[in-house]
Amino acid sequence: MADNDCRENIITAAIPLFAAKGLNGVSVRELAGAADVNLSMISYYFGGKEGLYSAVLTEQFAVLGKLEEIEQMEIDTLQKFELYVRATVSRYRKNPYLLRFYTSELTNPTACFETIVKPAIKKVVQMLLDTFTNGLSHEKFRDNLDPADTVIALAGMINFYFLLEPATAELVDHSPDRDEKLIRHIMDIFTRGVLK
Amino acid sequence: MADNDCRENIITAAIPLFAAKGLNGVSVRELAGAADVNLSMISYYFGGKEGLYSAVLTEQFAVLGKLEEIEQMEIDTLQKFELYVRATVSRYRKNPYLLRFYTSELTNPTACFETIVKPAIKKVVQMLLDTFTNGLSHEKFRDNLDPADTVIALAGMINFYFLLEPATAELVDHSPDRDEKLIRHIMDIFTRGVLK
DNA sequence: TATTTTAAATCAAACGTTTGAACAACAGTT
DNA sequence: AACTGTTGTTCAAACGTTTGATTTAAAATA
Numbered sequence: 389m390a391d392n393d394c395r396e397n398i399i400t401a402a403i404p405l406f407a408a409k410g411l412n413g414v415s416v417r418e419l420a421g422a423a424d425v426n427l428s429m430i431s432y433y434f435g436g437k438e439g440l441y442s443a444v445l446t447e448q449f450a451v452l453g454k455l456e457e458i459e460q461m462e463i464d465t466l467q468k469f470e471l472y473v474r475a476t477v478s479r480y481r482k483n484p485y486l487l488r489f490y491t492s493e494l495t496n497p498t499a500c501f502e503t504i505v506k507p508a509i510k511k512v513v514q515m516l517l518d519t520f521t522n523g524l525s526h527e528k529f530r531d532n533l534d535p536a537d538t539v540i541a542l543a544g545m546i547n548f549y550f551l552l553e554p555a556t557a558e559l560v561d562h563s564p565d566r567d568e569k570l571i572r573h574i575m576d577i578f579t580r581g582v583l584k
Numbered sequence: 585m586a587d588n589d590c591r592e593n594i595i596t597a598a599i600p601l602f603a604a605k606g607l608n609g610v611s612v613r614e615l616a617g618a619a620d621v622n623l624s625m626i627s628y629y630f631g632g633k634e635g636l637y638s639a640v641l642t643e644q645f646a647v648l649g650k651l652e653e654i655e656q657m658e659i660d661t662l663q664k665f666e667l668y669v670r671a672t673v674s675r676y677r678k679n680p681y682l683l684r685f686y687t688s689e690l691t692n693p694t695a696c697f698e699t700i701v702k703p704a705i706k707k708v709v710q711m712l713l714d715t716f717t718n719g720l721s722h723e724k725f726r727d728n729l730d731p732a733d734t735v736i737a738l739a740g741m742i743n744f745y746f747l748l749e750p751a752t753a754e755l756v757d758h759s760p761d762r763d764e765k766l767i768r769h770i771m772d773i774f775t776r777g778v779l780k
Numbered sequence: 781t782a783t784t785t786t787a788a789a790t791c792a793a794a795c796g797t798t799t800g801a802a803c804a805a806c807a808g809t810t
Numbered sequence: 811a812a813c814t815g816t817t818g819t820t821c822a823a824a825c826g827t828t829t830g831a832t833t834t835a836a837a838a839t840a
Contacts, residue, residue, distance in 0.1 A: 394819080410692045412608040416796060426821050431797060491691045494750055495684050496606045501750075509751040517755070536756040537745070537769045544744025545737040552736060554690055554697075555705040559713070560732040573733045577777030590785070612830060622786050627831060 395433045397423040402444050407485035411441050411498050438499070445500045448489050449508045451479060459515050465523030466583075470575050472516065473546050477567050480550050487550050513539065529582045538582060545574045591629045594619045598640050603681035607637050607694050634695070641696045644685050645704045647675060655711050661719030662779075666771050668712065669742050673763050676746050683746050709735065725778045734778060741770045
């Protein structure tokens with residue numbers, strides 16, 4: 389196998405398996421079989437199954453870093469929130485496994501939660517909080533709003549939509565065709581809900 | 585050990601363990617040890633670990649059935665939605681483990697997902713959808729609203745607040761003292777967002 | 781007596797990890 | 811060009827441990 393194909397193969401094959409079954413739900417044999425490599429390669433490249441899981445999570449959560457750019461943009465506060473919602477939707481569409489790791493670590497945390505997941509989530513929430521506070525000082529929003537409750541409400545509306553998909557697929561159309569309508573719908577409720 | 589104390593002890597001890605680590609994260613020996621009973625009691629009463637997990641999930645999700653009563657009440661549509669939010673908050677406060685099973689099954693589904701979790705969630709969403717549709721016909725809400733997107737947005741605001749707690753506890757005050765304020769906050773955003 | 785609970789032992793299967801040999805590519809030496 | 815040692819990679823096999831489940835016989839309880 390050429391160069392570091394093997395290492396890449398392992399990570400690529402591990403993503404959907406870890407996402408679907410969690411760290412404890414997959415065996416090294418299953419991982420190695422899916423990547424079509426010898427099972428000792430996992431210890432060789434990652435120091436063990438947990439090391440591989442950590443590498444996968446690091447790669448998955450790296451994309452959240454881009455959200456921090458939103459706060460620095462020279463646009464309206466509400467446009468920043470819309471940009472956050474749009475980025476969230478396109479992120480989940482591009483990577484269908486990210487939300488699984490997200491909620492799996494929130495619900496059944498491994499050692500990676502404190503080192504990788506929690507810091508990443510805190511950064512996003514902090515960015516949204518700062519954006520909101522800035523909007524408050526510009527007198528855009530009603531001043532009896534709680535910053536944390538407000539931004540978590542916004543994040544909840546869009547994230548919960550994707551989280552619920554496995555259970556409500558027969559009840560609600562979750563196709564990407566509706567994404568644009570969904571985004572405008574959420575921003576519509578949010579805007580009317582928080583503006584003066 | 586008297587009567588069915590043993591059976592009850594096993595379930596009671598299993599709830600926090602399964603909630604924290606998932607089905608695959610706990611061994612029968614750990615479960616029996618936590619319940620302070622012999623390990624053979626799990627096979628005796630539940631036919632094995634998965635049977636115990638199924639029994640725990642059935643018990644946990646039984647409380648969701650009470651939500652269906654809301655739709656039949658002779659109250660305003662918005663009051664029904666507020667009742668749903670209030671019931672959700674008090675449910676999570678009374679049982680801190682329910683949300684873990686909820687999201688754990690949504691993210692890393694076991695055999696119980698199709699039989700227990702999915703039907704329970706669908707019933708709640710269907711109840712909210714019916715409530716909303718009824719409100720639409722009474723011309724309470726803006727008529728360009730999508731029913732599914734609207735009720736999932738409401739559910740997302742309150743559920744995501746609790747889901748995010750492990751990651752944002754240092755950033756946001758999640759104490760029950762704030763629950764009343766949180767409920768009014770969410771209903772405030774939602775009401776302004778959907779009313780004509 | 782019948783049911784429930786215990787402790788201990790046993791089972792096959794699966795687990796994550798380690799091993800030592802084999803292999804290829806390459807550099808330095810002769 | 812031929813040999814040698816090094817380095818990084820891959821492999822099959824085996825390691826010791828733990829897993830979930832079952833069984834046994836004795837004890838406790840009703």
